[in-house]
Amino acid sequence: MPTTTFDWIEHYPAAVSVCDTQGTIIAINRLAMNLFGKYGGENLIGASLFDCHPEPANIIIRRLLRDHAANTYFTEKNGVRKLVHQTPWYHDGEFAGLTETIIPLPAEVPTKQRG
Secondary structure (H helix, E strand, O other): OOOOOOOHHHHOOOEEEEEOOOOEEEEEOHHHHHHOHHHOHHHHOOOEHHHHOOHHHHHHHHHHHHHOOOEEEEEEEOOEEEEEEEEEEEEOOEEEEEEEEEEEOOOOOOOOOOO
């Protein structure tokens, strides 16, 4: 099967960040750099998630890292709703950390019932 090499994550229409098993940020895409610009943007690579969040959020992050669990929620700021999805990622079948995808949502999001 032919493969195409391209940096798809840079063109993905959502902010994506990745941390390792210790909560150290190891990658962020351009939209995440922009979203977190006032907190350091690109310079967040190498920073600890625990230094970037208040303690209530750190409790959740520690649980996600410990349990290799996912967490999904909506947030709203200045009238803009976003879907935040935090989920484990794996390398060679081993837990490697967490990803966070932040997707801006339109004002109305339809729910489609299936089956």
